[in-house]
Amino acid sequence: MEFGSTTARLLVVDDEPELRALLQEYFGRQGYAVEGAADAELARRCLERFAPQIVILDVNLPGEDGFALARSLRVRYPRLGILMLTAAADTVDRVVGLELGADDYLPKPFDLRELLARVKSLQRRLGAISTPMPPVHALADPPSSHTGIAFGSCRLDLDAHTLRGPDGAEIPITAAEYDLLALFARAPNRPLNRDQIMEQAHKRGWDVFDRSIDLRVMRLRRKIERNPDKPEVIKTVRGVGYVFVSGGASGADS
Structure with a gap:
């Protein structure tokens, strides 16, 4: 391996x-x-x-x-x-x-x-990791410009598997959180139910007692939303699941 x-x-x-x-x-x-x-x-x-x-x-x-x-x-x-x-x-x-x-x-x-x-x-x-992972304080400074997917004021770099804030600093995310953001990035403005999220982002099934998706969405909202209690980027679609609003539209559900 x-x-x-x-x-x-x-x-x-x-x-x-x-x-x-x-x-x-x-x-x-x-x-x-x-x-x-x-x-x-x-x-x-x-x-x-x-x-x-x-x-x-x-x-x-x-x-x-x-x-x-x-x-x-x-x-x-x-x-x-x-x-x-x-x-x-x-x-x-x-x-x-x-x-x-x-x-x-x-x-x-x-x-x-x-x-x-x-x-x-x-x-x-x-993903492919061929070198030891340095502590946060030892990471190289982010480049002055980089491509990626905008999640509100943050940006997801799909090549580096990193999330950066408005100041360019890297925001710590887990591999599962990255998978979830990458899935949303591939389906902007399209509601995804929990079955789709678990199968496509986490490669396993979901049951009604599994709260892991909701917990990860909650954690991501704390990192990317201006107000996690009134999300503008990852919105709840009642009775369905979640949707990534490309551009971070207002008027979000909680």
């Missing part, structure tokens, strides 16, 4: 030694370079040294928990893929994880083949 010409690097952050060893061995056999960490401090050290593209992160870590770690990683490494492992029946964990910037979640106990499929899906969303 490769991102570009470099073997895909995966970090497993879990305080259960047996599970950590199992995942390292399993993904190693699938062609990944894998390292493990038992807590947040060790995970950060590994991120600096190993520069993984994807982190499998357990919620229940000793000390600083997975939620806090996910929040800080999303700010520092905006292009890092984060897949959270949650308690089997704890919907709150899943919702909070997505709110904090996780790209995907999987409840424990899980099937190894499903976890592999989720990681591969996340790889596809992230």
